[in-house]
Amino acid sequence: MHGFANPARFLRIARWLTPLLLGLGLLLAGGALAWGLTQVPPDRLMGDTVRILFIHVPAAWLGMAGWTTIAVASLVELVWRHPLAGIAARAAAVPGCVFTAICLATGSIWARPTWGDWWVWDGRLTSFLVLLFLYFGYIALAGAAQKDAIEGSGAGSGGGSRITAIFGLVGAINIPIINRSVVWWNSLHQPPSITAGKSAIDPEFLVPLLIAALGFSLLFGGVVLARMRTLLAEIQTEARLRRKALA
Amino acid sequence: MTAAIKPKHQRLVLLGIALVALIGAGLLAAWALRNQAAYFYLPKDIVAEPPAPGRAVRLGGMVETGSLKTAPDGVTIDFIVGDDKARVPVRFRGITPDLFVEGSGVVAEGRMQGGTFVADNLLAKHDENYVPREMAEMTAAQAKATVAETR
Numbered sequence: 453m454h455g456f457a458n459p460a461r462f463l464r465i466a467r468w469l470t471p472l473l474l475g476l477g478l479l480l481a482g483g484a485l486a487w488g489l490t491q492v493p494p495d496r497l498m499g500d501t502v503r504i505l506f507i508h509v510p511a512a513w514l515g516m517a518g519w520t521t522i523a524v525a526s527l528v529e530l531v532w533r534h535p536l537a538g539i540a541a542r543a544a545a546v547p548g549c550v551f552t553a554i555c556l557a558t559g560s561i562w563a564r565p566t567w568g569d570w571w572v573w574d575g576r577l578t579s580f581l582v583l584l585f586l587y588f589g590y591i592a593l594a595g596a597a598q599k600d601a602i603e604g605s606g607a608g609s610g611g612g613s614r615i616t617a618i619f620g621l622v623g624a625i626n627i628p629i630i631n632r633s634v635v636w637w638n639s640l641h642q643p644p645s646i647t648a649g650k651s652a653i654d655p656e657f658l659v660p661l662l663i664a665a666l667g668f669s670l671l672f673g674g675v676v677l678a679r680m681r682t683l684l685a686e687i688q689t690e691a692r693l694r695r696k697a698l699a
Numbered sequence: 700m701t702a703a704i705k706p707k708h709q710r711l712v713l714l715g716i717a718l719v720a721l722i723g724a725g726l727l728a729a730w731a732l733r734n735q736a737a738y739f740y741l742p743k744d745i746v747a748e749p750p751a752p753g754r755a756v757r758l759g760g761m762v763e764t765g766s767l768k769t770a771p772d773g774v775t776i777d778f779i780v781g782d783d784k785a786r787v788p789v790r791f792r793g794i795t796p797d798l799f800v801e802g803s804g805v806v807a808e809g810r811m812q813g814g815t816f817v818a819d820n821l822l823a824k825h826d827e828n829y830v831p832r833e834m835a836e837m838t839a840a841q842a843k844a845t846v847a848e849t850r
Contacts, residue, residue, distance in 0.1 A: 493831035497798050502829060531711045567822045568796030574738035621718065625725040636729060638737040638759055640806055645827040653829040 459684055462536055466677045473674030481510075481667030488660045495657075504562045506661055510668040511555035515583060516627055517672070518548015522590065523624035526617035536680070538613050541620055542594045543679035547672050549587035556580060567640055575633035576641035579626060586623040593619055739806045743784040749811055758787060758816050759806040759824065767801050780805060780816070791818040798823035 488506035495502035525541035528534045559577070560570050571577065597612025634643045645652045653661065729736075739759030740750075750756045758780055766779035775792045778801075789807050799805060804824030809817050 496830045496832050497800070497803070498825065499832075505829070527714065530714055531707060533707075566796070566798055566825055568799075568820075569822055572738065572822065575736050621714075622721060625721055628722075629725065629729060632729075636733065636736075638739050638741065640738055640759075640822055640824055642825050642827045645829065652827045654831055656831050657829045 459536065463681065463684065466681055470674055470677040470681065473670045473677065477667050477670030477672075477674055479667070481664055481671060484660045484664035484667055488664065492656060492660060498566055501562060501565050502657065504558050505657060506664045508555060508558040508562060509661060510665040511551045511558065512580070513665060514668055514672050515548055515552035515555050515580070516630060517669070518544050518551060519583065519586070519620075519624060519627055521676070522548070522620040523627075526620035529617045530614065530621070538617060539680050539683045540676065541617065542598075543676045543683060545587060545591050545594060546679065547675045549584065549591060551668075551672070552580070552584045552587055556584060572640050574639040574641055575637040576630065576639050579630045579633050583626055583630060586626060590616070590619055590623065741785075742780055742782045742787045745787055745811070745816070746785040752812065753810050755808065755810055757806055757808050758789070758818075759804065760787070762799070762801050762803060762805050764802045780807065787816050788814070789816045789818055791821055793821075795821055796823040798825060 485506055488503050492503065494500050521544040522541045525537045525544070529537035529541065556577075559580075563572070564570050593612075594616045597616045600612045633639060634641050646658075651658055739757035742758065742760045745756070745758055760780040760782045763779040763781045763786065766777075768777045769775070770777065774794075775790065776795070777788065777790050779786050780789050781787070789809075791807065791809075799821060804826060806822040806824055807816060807818035808820040808822070811817075
């Protein structure tokens with residue numbers, strides 16, 4: 453694992469991987485959305501409203517995948533003190549937060565014609581709103597920790613970064629709750645359509661959905677890599693400026 | 700590294716214990732919320748433990764096929780919401796959501812009045828099946844299967 457600990461080696465790989473992921477993701481996600489909007493037949497009950505599926509569901513998956521990334525990277529940062537893990541966790545926060553917001557917005561638009569209301573306080577919707585607030589908290593905490601480290605009041609010990617990582621781990625408890633919410637509690641949101649190896653979604657909807665999910669995942673990966681490069685560059689600039697000031 | 704336990708492993712064990720405790724706490728909280736966090740009651744819950752008359756509750760279940768009747772005034776509807784064990788008659792006055800049809804799920808907000816559930820608001824519950832319109836002929840069988848699946 454420490455093979456990628458060297459930021460120089462990571463940057464060499466990220467340099468060509470970032471545009472590749474972004475380009476491929478844009479192509480797949482755009483293609484799947486165009487297919488979903490124009491070629492897919494309307495649903496038997498929901499009609500054309502079903503087309504929002506192709507953005508709502510990938511956004512939901514990636515909103516949860518974003519926090520899972522934060523949690524895993526935080527664990528690696530805390531236990532192995534991997535130098536890139538904390539940066540990866542911070543880089544995943546903003547795209548994860550954006551996908552969570554997209555999921556909530558499209559879900560609300562979908563709920564109005566389908567259920568008859570913009571918002572209900574059922575288990576799934578409430579736990580997903582909590583995820584959005586967790587993202588807000590994490591982003592604010594990570595920003596404060598970075599500012600602290602740069603200004604030197606944190607004495608460069610990484611204490612702020614460690615608190616951020618602990619918050620990332622604690623917040624992960626919400627992920628299984630979101631996943632199980634429609635099973636544990638009677639909710640207005642329907643139970644999962646796709647469970648291990650089975651799908652209640654007709655192939656005509658499922659194929660473009662999976663392609664869209666793959667495309668958005670690649671976009672997510674590309675944005676995370678781009679943000680990691682930015683964060684590394686910021687740290688480097690800061691170190692260089694500090695050396696100059698001391699000289 | 701002279702110590703018996705490497706610091707790395709100590710951190711791993713500590714974090715492992717913390718995570719297990721955290722997940723345990725989360726699961727216990729979720730378990731305690733089991734009934735309170737439910738968005739609606741099933742017909743069998745309402746029949747087994749009727750809420751106090753006039754107390755606002757939500758009732759969720761399947762609209763029984765063939766039970767939907769429109770009153771002569773044209774805006775009042777009567778139907779039966781059922782699950783595998785119980786059936787509750789429901790009355791509603793107003794405009795129903797597009798997805799409100801017989802044989803599909805519904806959540807009604809309202810209160811019990813003398814054996815009838817008087818709803819102020821209806822929410823349609825979509826099931827987990829997504830089927831193109833061309834395959835609508837399988838709807839009847841599928842709706843039956845869905846009714847059987849729903850507790």
